[in-house]
Structures are given as C-alpha cells and as structure tokens.
Amino acid sequence: MKERGTPMARIRASKVLWFMGIILMILVVLVPIFIMFKYAISDRSSVVTGGMPIPLWPYHPTMEQFRGLMSMDAFVRSALTSMKVALLAVMISLVMGTPAAYALVRYRFPGIMVLATLLISVRLFPDIVSVVPIVEIFTKLGLVNTVWGVAMAHALLSTPYVIFIAMGVFETIPKDLDEQAQILGASRFYSFTRIILPVALPGLAAAAIYVFLLSWDEFIFAYFLLAFGGLSTLPVMLQKVLSWTPQHNLLAAISVLLSVPVVIFTFVVQRYMQTGAVAGAVK
Amino acid sequence: MTRIRHLAKTNLFGIVILAPAALYLLGFLLIILFKVLELAFTRVSPQGPLFPTAHHFVALSRNPEFRQAFVRTVWFTLIGTPLELIVGLVAALLLVQAFKGRGVIRSLMILPLTIPTIVTAIMLYIMFDFPGGHVNDILMGRHAFFPFQVMSHPVDWRGSGFFALMVSLFGKVWRDMPISMLIILAGLQAIGQDQYEAARTLGASASQRFLRITLPLLTPAMSTVLVLRSVEVWKEFIFPFILAGSYPLLATLIERAYHEWRNPNEASAIALILLALIIVSTILVFHVLKWLRKRLVKV
Numbered sequence: 001m002k003e004r005g006t007p008m009a010r011i012r013a014s015k016v017l018w019f020m021g022i023i024l025m026i027l028v029v030l031v032p033i034f035i036m037f038k039y040a041i042s043d044r045s046s047v048v049t050g051g052m053p054i055p056l057w058p059y060h061p062t063m064e065q066f067r068g069l070m071s072m073d074a075f076v077r078s079a080l081t082s083m084k085v086a087l088l089a090v091m092i093s094l095v096m097g098t099p100a101a102y103a104l105v106r107y108r109f110p111g112i113m114v115l116a117t118l119l120i121s122v123r124l125f126p127d128i129v130s131v132v133p134i135v136e137i138f139t140k141l142g143l144v145n146t147v148w149g150v151a152m153a154h155a156l157l158s159t160p161y162v163i164f165i166a167m168g169v170f171e172t173i174p175k176d177l178d179e180q181a182q183i184l185g186a187s188r189f190y191s192f193t194r195i196i197l198p199v200a201l202p203g204l205a206a207a208a209i210y211v212f213l214l215s216w217d218e219f220i221f222a223y224f225l226l227a228f229g230g231l232s233t234l235p236v237m238l239q240k241v242l243s244w245t246p247q248h249n250l251l252a253a254i255s256v257l258l259s260v261p262v263v264i265f266t267f268v269v270q271r272y273m274q275t276g277a278v279a280g281a282v283k
Numbered sequence: 284m285t286r287i288r289h290l291a292k293t294n295l296f297g298i299v300i301l302a303p304a305a306l307y308l309l310g311f312l313l314i315i316l317f318k319v320l321e322l323a324f325t326r327v328s329p330q331g332p333l334f335p336t337a338h339h340f341v342a343l344s345r346n347p348e349f350r351q352a353f354v355r356t357v358w359f360t361l362i363g364t365p366l367e368l369i370v371g372l373v374a375a376l377l378l379v380q381a382f383k384g385r386g387v388i389r390s391l392m393i394l395p396l397t398i399p400t401i402v403t404a405i406m407l408y409i410m411f412d413f414p415g416g417h418v419n420d421i422l423m424g425r426h427a428f429f430p431f432q433v434m435s436h437p438v439d440w441r442g443s444g445f446f447a448l449m450v451s452l453f454g455k456v457w458r459d460m461p462i463s464m465l466i467i468l469a470g471l472q473a474i475g476q477d478q479y480e481a482a483r484t485l486g487a488s489a490s491q492r493f494l495r496i497t498l499p500l501l502t503p504a505m506s507t508v509l510v511l512r513s514v515e516v517w518k519e520f521i522f523p524f525i526l527a528g529s530y531p532l533l534a535t536l537i538e539r540a541y542h543e544w545r546n547p548n549e550a551s552a553i554a555l556i557l558l559a560l561i562i563v564s565t566i567l568v569f570h571v572l573k574w575l576r577k578r579l580v581k582v
Contacts, residue, residue, distance in 0.1 A: 127520075
C-alpha cells in the first residue's frame with residue numbers, strides 16, 4: 001500500500017504545482033493589462049490620492065478620459081496620422097511584396113533562392129542601427145516629418161514579412177492553375193492579376209492586417225522621423241505626452257485606444273500569425 | 284550568351300515583378316550600410332570633413348558614458364537572453380499537456396504580443412511609479428489583501444540603474460514570452476509520445492525523461508529562441524528608453540548621441556559597435572549551440 005501511495009502523492013503534488021504555475025502565469029500576463037484598463041477608467045480622486053495607496057478599483061469609474069481624448073485636437077490628429085501612415089505602408093509593401101513573392105515561388109532562375117533568403121532576412125537588420133542613416137537620408141530627401149517618410153520606413157520593415165507570408169500563400173495555389181490559364185491564351189500578367197490574385201486574396205488580407213498592425217505599433221522609426229515636428233503617430237504622441245508628466249489616467253486612456261484595435265485584429269488573424277511566427281523557425 | 288538571353292526571355296515577367304521589392308529592400312540596405320560607415324568614419328571639423336578616421340571610436344572608448352552603456356548592455360543581454368528562454372520553456376511546459384480550457388489559456392498567453400510595446404513600457408512606468416505606484420504600495424503592505432510589509436520606504440525604481448534595467452528587462456521578457464513559448468511548444472509537440480512510452484516501460488523517472496528525452500530533442504527549438512532573442516535583447520530600445528532614461532544601454536545611447544549631443548557621426552559609430560556585437564554574439568551562440576547539440580546527441 002505504501003509503495004502505491006507514494007507515486008500517487010507525487011502525481012498529486014505535481015498537479016498542484018502545475019496548477020499554481022498556470023495561475024501565476026495568467027496573473028503575470030493579465031496584471032499590466034488590467035492596470036491599463038483600470039487607470040483608463042479612473043477618476044481624478046483615484047489617481048491623485050494625496051499619499052493614500054492607489055485603489056485597485058477606481059472609486060468612481062468614469063469614461064471622461066475617453067470623452068476628453070475624443071475632443072482633444074492633438075489626439076485626433078495623431079490617430080488620423082497613424083491611420084494614414086499604416087494604410088500607406090500596407091499599400092507600398094503589398095504592391096511591391098506580392099508580385100515579388102509570386103515571382104520567387106513560380107520562377108526558377110539561378111540564384112533566386114539566395115535572393116529570396118536575402119530579401120526576407122533584410123528584416124533581421126537591427127532597426128536601431130539603420131535609424132540614424134535613414135533619418136539623415138530622409139532629411140536630404142525632405143521626407144522627415146511627413147506621412148510618406150514614416151510609411152516608407154515602415155514599408156522597409158514590413159515588405160520582407162509580406163514576401164514571406166505571400167510566398168506561403170502562393171505555394172498553396174497549384175501551378176496548374178496558371179498553366180491552364182496560359183494554355184487558354186491568357187498572358188502572364190492577366191493570369192497573375194485575374195486568376196491567381198483573387199484566389200490568394202484571403203491570405204494576402206492577413207498579410208495586410210499584419211502590416212497595418214506593425215506600422216500602427218511601430219515606435220523607433222516614427223519617433224526618430226517625427227521627434228521635432230508637429231506630426232505624431234499615436235505611439236509617438238504617447239511618448240510626447242509622457243514628457244509633460246501628465247496624470248496617469250490620461251496615459252492609460254491613450255494606451256487603451258492604441259491597443260484595442262491591435263488586440264482585436266490579432267485575434268482575427270491569429271491563425272495566420274501563429275503559422276507565420278512559427279513556420280520555418282523550427283526545423 | 285544565348286543561354287543568358289534565353290533565361291532572360293523566359294523569365295522576363297518574373298524579373299520585372301520581382302525588381303521593385305528587390306531594388307527597394309536591397310537598395311536601402313546598401314545605402315544604409317554605406318551611410319552608417321561613412322558617418323562613423325567621418326570627422327566634421329571647421330577645417331572640413333576628414334575621412335576615414337577612427338576618431339569617434341577613440342573618443343567613445345574614452346567616454347565614461349559610453350563605457351557604462353557598453354557594460355550595462357552586456358549584462359542586460361547576458362541576463363535577458365537566458366531569461367527569455369527559461370520563461371518561454373516554462374510557459375510551454377505548462378501548456379503542452381492537454382487539459383480543459385487549454386485553447387483559451389493559450390490565447391490569453393498571446394496577449395502580451397498584441398499590446399504595443401510602447402504601451403507595455405508605459406504600464407510599467409505607471410506600476411513602478413515613485414513614491415506612490417502599485418508595486419511600492421503592495422511591497423509596503425498598504426493593501427488589505429497583502430498585509431506584509433516587505434520594505435519600509437518606497438523604492439525609486441526608475442532612479443536606480445539596477446532596478447530601472449530590471450524593470451525594462453521584465454517588460455522585454457513579458458512582451459516576448461509568447462514568441463518563445465510558441466516556438467518551444469511547437470518543438471515539444473513534435474516529440475513523439477512513443478519515446479516517452481518506451482522510456483516509461485524501461486522504468487525511467489520523470490526527471491530522467493525530461494533530461495534525456497525532452498531537453499536533447501528540444502535543442503533545435505531552444506537554439507532558435509536563443510539566437511533570435513539574443514539579437515532582440517542586444518538592440519532593445521523602447522523599454523530602456525521609457526523606463527531607464529538616465530541609464531542608457533547602447534541602443535538608447537544612439538538616441539542620446541543623435542538628439543542630445545547632436546552628433547550623427549558618434550551615433551553611427553555606436554550603432555556600428557552595436558551591430559558588430561550582435562553579429563559576433565550571434566555567430567558565437569550559433570557555434571556553441573552546434574557544439575552542444577553534438578555533445579547531447581552522443582550521450
């Protein structure tokens with residue numbers, strides 16, 4: 001009996017340990033996110049407490065921070081700028097990346113695999129190293145403090161991802177499809193734009209969302225390109241607001257509005273994101 | 284000649300549609316490399332620019348601020364990279380077995396990846412505020428649910444180099460945990476159950492199974508995490524920029540050199556040093572892991 005009891009107890013102990021581990025992990029993940037929402041709906045008296053500990057739940061939950069932001073000129077303008085930059089970055093990187101990915105999948109001329117690897121690994125080049133030369137070059141081209149400048153910098157980061165994701169999409173489309181179209185007399189251009197692209201559209205939409213989020217979140221290039229101008233994207237605005245030492249509930253409210261679209265869209269494309277993040281990593 | 288012409292002819296459409304992206308990416312990469320080298324090795328003086336010169340590297344090596352940033356960055360990476368791996372490994376091990384609600388918890392675990400980095404940094408900024416942040420309040424036992432007074436005075440987290448960088452590191456690891464977790468989880472799930480069954484029938488204990496089966500078979504996934512994460516930790520910018528402003532790492536020192544010292548040349552020299560560190564460390568990690576894997580497979 002004793003010999004059977006010990007392993008049973010050990011199994012129970014490991015179960016308890018596992019359960020505690022899961023709970024601890026969930027707590028660590030959720031606490032900063034909870035704090036963000038809590039502060040965003042805090043009223044003034046729950047933030048400026050005059051030495052009393054800050055309550056774990058606001059005394060008077062309120063939406064006034066969000067209402068304030070909606071009528072705050074700087075916030076609305078930054079949100080619009082963020083949107084413009086992100087859409088432009090999506091456009092640039094999809095227009096360049098999608099055809100390139102198609103060529104990399106369908107054509108087999110010498111050196112093309114090296115080129116594919118090279119193009120995708122451009123992303124590995126550290127952004128903080130390239131940011132000073134980029135700003136110096138963009139200053140000469142008049143692209144500093146412009147929506148186009150930030151979007152072009154973001155396209156530099158996102159095009160390798162688009163190529164990577166789109167290559168995966170095109171690989172799932174059978175080669176017969178292009179060949180049959182060409183036998184029926186379609187030009188290569190026609191078969192690519194009218195037959196292959198529509199089939200690839202759902203996968204490409206995932207790539208587009210991914211690029212949008214990348215640009216929406218991006219701080220380093222946006223900060224260096226917009227640091228001294230009137231223009232801000234939302235992450236840059238958040239940093240600029242931080243330097244005014246504002247009340248924490250204002251910071252949190254901006255943070256919520258910055259995060260919510262990302263969280264929602266990420267879960268929409270989660271399946272694509274996960275295969276994207278993991279595919280090719282383990283081999 | 285005819286072969287090349289033939290190749291070009293049959294692949295013309297492919298070359299044409301590949302060109303814009305290739306030119307954009309590789310063109311910019313070349314321009315960036317050229318520019319960073321040019322800036323780092325040029326000295327601007329009233330007598331006109333001097334090129335090439337190692338002036339900025341010599342000046343930096345004598346600059347205490349650079350030296351401190353260098354040492355901090357090395358420590359930051361030496362602690363941060365293994366931490367990223369360990370946290371990812373623990374998370375993956377907790378989630379690898381099937382249980383009720385695993386899908387939901389896995390989705391929850393991915394949340395940190397979806398929160399913009401700058402937002403995470405700001406949240407830590409708020410939580411570790413001085414003197415009245417949540418962390419200080421809790422550690423001083425000012426809340427009813429945790430009535431233990433760990434410290435009697437609030438800590439100025441951002442005012443101490445050690446704490447500021449530890450908080451930055453916490454943010455970095457918190458944010459990256461899902462990536463490491465997903466890669467290791469994929470590696471864990473690729474290990475066949477029959478190997479464990481066989482080991483169990485032969486009487487292997489749980490720790491033996493973990494050390495002799497799981498760990499060796501997981502080395503490819505763990506190497507991926509280590510290589511990718513070490514690059515990320517070396518060049519970490521946002522967390523130390525927001526949370527450790529007075530204690531720059533090399534990445535944040537680039538910003539300071541560019542904006543505060545108004546010296547793009549020195550900033551580029553720092554960037555070049557950081558790039559060299561990243562390349563050398565990646566090669567090093569890669570070779571060490573290769574050697575390690577060979578040893579582990581032999582056993």
